[in-house]
Amino acid sequence: xxxxxxxxxxxxxxxxxxxxxxxxxxxxxxxxxxxxxxxxxxxxxxxxxxxxxxxxxxxxxxxxxxxxxxxxxxxxxxxxxxxxxxxxxxxxxxxxxxxxxxxxxxxxxxxxxxxxxxxxxxxxxxxxxxxxxxxxxxxxxxxxxxxxxxxxxxxxxxxxxxxxxxxxxxxxxxxxxxxxxxxxxxxxxxxxxxxxxxxxx
Amino acid sequence: xxxxxxxxxxxxxxxxxxxxxxxxxxxxxxxxxxxxxxxxxxxxxxxxxxxxxxxxxxxxxxxxxxxxxxxxxxxxxxxxxxxxxxxxxxxxxxxxxxxxxxxxxxxxxxxxxxxxxxxxxxxxxxxxxxxxxxxxxxxxxxxxxxxxxxxxxxxxxxxxxxxxxxxxxxxxxxxxxxxxxxxxxxxxxxxxxxxxxxxxx
DNA sequence: CACGGCATGATACGGGTGTACCAGGAGGTC
DNA sequence: GACCTCCTGGTACACCCGTATCATGCCGTG
Numbered sequence: 201x202x203x204x205x206x207x208x209x210x211x212x213x214x215x216x217x218x219x220x221x222x223x224x225x226x227x228x229x230x231x232x233x234x235x236x237x238x239x240x241x242x243x244x245x246x247x248x249x250x251x252x253x254x255x256x257x258x259x260x261x262x263x264x265x266x267x268x269x270x271x272x273x274x275x276x277x278x279x280x281x282x283x284x285x286x287x288x289x290x291x292x293x294x295x296x297x298x299x300x301x302x303x304x305x306x307x308x309x310x311x312x313x314x315x316x317x318x319x320x321x322x323x324x325x326x327x328x329x330x331x332x333x334x335x336x337x338x339x340x341x342x343x344x345x346x347x348x349x350x351x352x353x354x355x356x357x358x359x360x361x362x363x364x365x366x367x368x369x370x371x372x373x374x375x376x377x378x379x380x381x382x383x384x385x386x387x388x389x390x391x392x393x394x395x396x397x398x399x400x401x
Numbered sequence: 402x403x404x405x406x407x408x409x410x411x412x413x414x415x416x417x418x419x420x421x422x423x424x425x426x427x428x429x430x431x432x433x434x435x436x437x438x439x440x441x442x443x444x445x446x447x448x449x450x451x452x453x454x455x456x457x458x459x460x461x462x463x464x465x466x467x468x469x470x471x472x473x474x475x476x477x478x479x480x481x482x483x484x485x486x487x488x489x490x491x492x493x494x495x496x497x498x499x500x501x502x503x504x505x506x507x508x509x510x511x512x513x514x515x516x517x518x519x520x521x522x523x524x525x526x527x528x529x530x531x532x533x534x535x536x537x538x539x540x541x542x543x544x545x546x547x548x549x550x551x552x553x554x555x556x557x558x559x560x561x562x563x564x565x566x567x568x569x570x571x572x573x574x575x576x577x578x579x580x581x582x583x584x585x586x587x588x589x590x591x592x593x594x595x596x597x598x599x600x601x602x
Numbered sequence: 603c604a605c606g607g608c609a610t611g612a613t614a615c616g617g618g619t620g621t622a623c624c625a626g627g628a629g630g631t632c
Numbered sequence: 633g634a635c636c637t638c639c640t641g642g643t644a645c646a647c648c649c650g651t652a653t654c655a656t657g658c659c660g661t662g
Contacts, residue, residue: 205609226520228429232650243650244611253650308519315516318509318578319427332581360593364569367576367590371568374575377519380533389568392561406639433620445641454620 211249214239215260222260223305227312232256258326261313265331268306271295285346286398289339293369293390298376299383307373336362351398361397368393412450415440416461423461424506428513433457459527462514466532469507472496486547487599490540494570494591499577500584508574537563552599562598569594 217239221230232253236243250256275295279287298307317324339362346352372386418440422431433454437444451457476496480488499508518525540563547553573587 226516228516229520231648233648242611245609247651248609251651311519312516314575314579315427315429315513318512319429321580332576356597357593360590363590364594367572368565368569370572370575371570372572374515374571375533375568378515379522389561389564392558393565396557432618434618443641445643446639448621449639452621 207249210241210245211259212263214241214246214249215256215263218256218260219264219309222312223309227257227316254323257313257316258323264306264309264313268296268310269331271302271306284351285342285349286351286394289342289346289365290391290394292335292339293365293394294387296369296373297383297386297390298373299387304377304383308377311374311377332366336366339365346398356397365393365397408450411442411446412460413464415442415447415450416457416464419457419461420465420510423513424510428458428517455524458514458517459524465507465510465514469497469511470532472503472507485552486543486550487552487595490543490547490566491592491595493536493540494566494595495588497570497574498584498587498591499574500588505578505584509578512575512578533567537567540566547599557598566594566598 214235218230218235221227221234221238232246233243235256236246239246246256250259272292272295275291276283276288279291283291295303296307298304336359340358343352343356343358343361347354347356347358369390372381372389375381376383376386415436419431419436422428422435422439433447434444436457437447440447447457451460473493473496476492477484477489480492484492496504497508499505537560541559544553544557544559544562548555548557548559570591573582573590576582577584577587
């Protein structure tokens with residue numbers, strides 16, 4: 201039964217068990233033993249494929265990032281072709297909002313990692329998360345394009361507007377996870393602000 | 402040395418030790434023993450004044466809420482008398498932003514509690530945190546007042562605008578804590594959006 | 603066919619966790 | 633002065649943690 205197994209498969213199986221626990225019970229419940237049980241393997245196996253727990257956490261975080269990236273890419277392609285700047289901005293922002301099970305899962309898991317990074321900033325540097333800045337730049341670019349075509353008031357500052365939208369979506373997500381607002385209510389707030397931004401001034 | 406000591410004093414001493422640890426090392430490092438050492442008392446004392454750890458966590462969270470409330474109140478009184486709606490909105494929002502040591506401490510500690518609440522929603526219900534909704538209502542009220550005096554375009558939806566501002570500030574705070582942005586940069590983004598909102602349309 | 607390395611299992615170790623138990627000293631009350 | 637309640641210290645218990653160790657099976661290669 202022991203044919204040279206595919207390491208990548210095993211690693212994925214275990215890392216996704218970790219992510220599942222982080223989503224449902226939080227990272228503090230994701231002990232090595234719990235991950236092993238969730239993945240249906242022995243504790244030793246988890247140790248074997250990830251020498252240390254930090255390695256497992258980092259690997260899982262990377263996979264989570266890939267999942268979010270894939271989700272955004274999917275939403276972007278669904279924005280039509282060729283996509284208008286407005287469709288792109290809407291797709292990117294609402295793909296982050298926890299409105300459906302997948303995005304709820306991703307957002308919740310990211311939140312679980314968030315406090316971990318706060319108490320140990322060195323962790324994220326070993327992994328490199330350049331995403332947020334890139335996203336902000338992308339949004340700013342789309343806003344500038346919309347300004348050229350007259351969809352957005354040219355008086356707006358693209359960088360500031362992009363940063364405001366992105367942080368707003370981030371905050372909206374937090375409030376949804378904290379059960380202070382439903383996902384639909386958050387989406388309504390986002391679309392309201394997008395409508396306001398894109399109305400011809 | 403054992404004169405009937407003031408329970409409230411001791412409880413505050415211990416709870417603030419917990420908050421200090423939560424701020425600097427995260428809540429996961431705030432064990433009963435660590436709190437005892439930080440407060441300079443024995444483990445038994447912590448147990449004596451807070452029967453269980455959950456009790457200690459809840460009590461400390463309540464005190465943290467009081468501290469934030471006091472901070473906001475202070476900023477509001479500094480907004481001048483009588484304060485303009487714009488000054489009030491600015492005071493409330495920027496008092497939440499982690500720009501000085503006190504607000505950084507409060508925000509960081511709240512963030513430490515955030516994931517705790519995510520993995521155990523029942524926790525916050527024993528404590529009752531009606532703050533966010535109240536704040537949103539307060540902001541909406543100020544926005545309406547500013548609309549009546551012509552400072553804000555009357556076409557804006559007060560509730561939506563208030564929710565957008567509050568969640569944006571929340572997200573800005575997260576990005577500052579995550580070292581993605583400095584506190585000053587976050588404040589600049591906030592004031593930019595306030596300037597835009599309050600320019601006569 | 604033998605051998606060496608990959609893959610897996612069971613278990614042990616040292617340490618940290620929250621909580622419970624037992625003991626005793628100080629102060630006010632009868 | 634006796635007593636009782638408040639306050640504090642030390643320590644033990646049972647459990648969970650991440651990691652390390654030892655052993656054993658299977659496989660492909662020589």
